[in-house]
Amino acid sequence: MKRALELLISCLAILLCSLPMLFIAILIRLKLGSTVIFKQQRPGLNGKPFNLYKFRTMTDDKDENGNLVSDEKRLTNIGMFLRKLSLDELPQLINVIKGDISFVGPRPLLMEYIPLYTADQAKRHDVRPGITGWAQVNGRNAISWEKKFELDVWYVENQSFLLDMKIIYLTLIKVGKQEDITQEGHVTTQKFVG
Template identity: 40%
Template sequence: MYKGFFKRLFDLLLAIIALPLLLIIFAILGPIIYFQDRGTIFYNAPRLGKDGKVFKMYKLRSMKINVPDLRNEDGSTFNAEDDPRLTRIGKFIRKTSLDETPQLLNIIKGDMSIIGPRPDLPEHCDLYKGNEERKLEIKPGVTGYNQAYFRNTIPWKERIQNDIYYIDHLSLWLDIKIFFKTTISVLKREDVFVTEKRTSSKNNTDVGM
């Protein structure tokens, strides 16, 4: 019952309640993001949603325009505190996770949930092996089991198995624990960045997971 109805109901209620705060964040950060390099305020990132459907995930832009898309050895996106692709304000909104706040709009649209597996890039679908496609059984989340307990400290493939664990144990109580653990992690700003070896690049504007 929770997974099929109440989870979506809670998502909508919390997202709508948080909308005024989102507007305040946009009003403050939007002009700063724009005037630092005259680029767009938002970055619409294509991501894999439920059942493999590709959707546009909304983010505040944290990177400079037309920077290369750097990847780690496991195929996940490169993310480091000293990344020269980040703008000055971009470093701040990454550390505080404010770049993810526009995903409240994805929640209202029905693309995402508050709690769930973090969405992968569309091309990652070709890299799934074994049971890894199971992470697409539910809507992706703004935060999830990995983000709450491990942040960016474990490899991508291990994160997928944790996502499957979450799907198999999904409950209201687990979502509550993840929500509050995420809040603590964000406030402490722990393990925001990863520094795995980069292996490939292509032009993009903002590629943080």
């Protein structure tokens, strides 16, 4: 039932958001150039890889050695605006339609983090990842990795329809208040190193 409901809501949301998404895509194309959609492989249910879609918020600027410069130097004003309002997440509605992710679940992180998890932290992959989750409404990027994983595992062990509705409601409040978008001292969040 959850999957059928998510499919219906995500299809309706794409229809309702099609004009704003088109406007955002044109703005990104004008300000950042081609490659409007950022695509990156992430672990899904049971750690199975899938391609996550987001609106691009950073440049591809590289240093003299050909390495990408820091996120702080690559994040643009348009990118910061999109992230503050979580508009960069809109293309993930396609991921919901495809069944890669749910509306609510642990956020899909990087593939390179998988071998770094403890057995308990790895439980976050026992459910489909989500656009938002329990960790997002309880600190998002302003809390430690350990706390995020603790909250993710709590969600996995306590998930219910009512909890999902509560998380969606709290997410709308967080987005409205533009809280916990970045980790202190970082424009996004610090890498997880185990």
